[in-house]
Amino acid sequence: MMHLEEGRYKIDGVDVLDLINQYDSPLYVYSAETMKMQYEKLSKAFPGVKLGLHYACKALSNVNVLKYMKQLGAGLDAVSIQEVYLGLHAGFNPEHILYTPNGVGMEEIELTVKEGVKINIDNISILEQFGAKYGNSVPVCIRVNPHIMAGGNTKISTGHIDSKFGISYYQLRHVTRVVKLYDINVEGLHMHTGSDILDAEVFIRGAELLFEAAQDFKDLKFMDFGSGFKVAYKEADITTDINDIGGKIASRFKEFCKQYGRELELWFEPGKYLVSEAGFFFVKTNIVKQTTSTMFAGVDSGLNHLIRPMLYDAYHKITNISHPTGTERIYAVVGYICETDTFGWDRKLNEVREGDILAFHNAGAYGFSMASNYNSRYRPAEVLIVNGKAELVRKRESFDDLLRNQVEIEL
Numbered sequence: 001m002m003h004l005e006e007g008r009y010k011i012d013g014v015d016v017l018d019l020i021n022q023y024d025s026p027l028y029v030y031s032a033e034t035m036k037m038q039y040e041k042l043s044k045a046f047p048g049v050k051l052g053l054h055y056a057c058k059a060l061s062n063v064n065v066l067k068y069m070k071q072l073g074a075g076l077d078a079v080s081i082q083e084v085y086l087g088l089h090a091g092f093n094p095e096h097i098l099y100t101p102n103g104v105g106m107e108e109i110e111l112t113v114k115e116g117v118k119i120n121i122d123n124i125s126i127l128e129q130f131g132a133k134y135g136n137s138v139p140v141c142i143r144v145n146p147h148i149m150a151g152g153n154t155k156i157s158t159g160h161i162d163s164k165f166g167i168s169y170y171q172l173r174h175v176t177r178v179v180k181l182y183d184i185n186v187e188g189l190h191m192h193t194g195s196d197i198l199d200a201e202v203f204i205r206g207a208e209l210l211f212e213a214a215q216d217f218k219d220l221k222f223m224d225f226g227s228g229f230k231v232a233y234k235e236a237d238i239t240t241d242i243n244d245i246g247g248k249i250a251s252r253f254k255e256f257c258k259q260y261g262r263e264l265e266l267w268f269e270p271g272k273y274l275v276s277e278a279g280f281f282f283v284k285t286n287i288v289k290q291t292t293s294t295m296f297a298g299v300d301s302g303l304n305h306l307i308r309p310m311l312y313d314a315y316h317k318i319t320n321i322s323h324p325t326g327t328e329r330i331y332a333v334v335g336y337i338c339e340t341d342t343f344g345w346d347r348k349l350n351e352v353r354e355g356d357i358l359a360f361h362n363a364g365a366y367g368f369s370m371a372s373n374y375n376s377r378y379r380p381a382e383v384l385i386v387n388g389k390a391e392l393v394r395k396r397e398s399f400d401d402l403l404r405n406q407v408e409i410e411l
């Protein structure tokens, strides 16, 4: 959590401007304390069920964050073989890694089988190939698309009818045929309807379909309801009421288990919920530019470092941390990339002066992990604050990084 203390912004007791002086801008800063708080909230929200929380690696994949999640007791949700390797490197037990790829071929899946991680299969073609190769010797989880629309944004929703994710709920008959023919050991059913789920109803609606489907699979050990817990980006945002949702889902799940005849584990794969609010992205104002229509604050970053505003129209709250007493004025905050890369229009900020440090809130999830080198800019450094101490966990890139892997030929 970042707050103002005697005119200075602090995160878990660490002075932010001191951090910028030490590590320069642009800079990603994460609070381990906040991650822990979020993890504990979620852990306590589903009374009376065996809960399995798998941290969605792609949200923020710094290996120290993965190690920290492991310490908290989380498993890992990996969407690529590379994320599997990162998880293993961070010390996760393969059993605690669920590999949920999309659109990958059998070759990559075979490599993950070798690592002993849990495999989540999201199309019938692969299920057939998997069955033919492994029979019942390697258990699988099946990703079902319940066609439940999460939130209103088709860019982040993955469960709708036109979505490429999962095996349609309507194809389950076909799935059971394949499973039977190859004697596949299905130990889990999975759904992930995308981000931004507002209430228990969406979860329960999808869950009911999965409960129904479960009748065809007698050896289940777990059910995985993906993620989509909504966190606040704006002050007025409605967020997932985790205790309300948790209570309702837990009691429905227990009912289901009784009827199924065995106590299954209930799994989730939160990314944003665990790390979004834990992260801040700090940039320096290079230029304040008045045009005929707008006051622009141009910063030393852009869509290369934080692309969510441009890619998803995501709202990230912005604070001028250098000038907390400045009179509020209206700004458009823009990047330095040679593209239109607007972080936010019409933001009321304490007067922004050239050199001021601006903070983007909710920058923990899908911030650094989506960063690129576009315009041949370096990717920023990352700092993790743990036990009140700020530690550099990724160096800022340098010119060598831009040339790494480029092969200079005779011309």
Ligand SMILES: *Cc1c(COP(=O)(O)O)cnc(C)c1O
Residues within 6 Å of the ligand: 056, 058, 059, 077, 079, 100, 192, 194, 195, 196, 226, 227, 228, 229, 269, 270, 271, 272, 273, 365
């Ligand atoms: C991205 C992803 C998640 C995490 O989603 P959040 O909105 O960050 O919580 C979980 N499961 C799967 C399969 C994903 O692809």
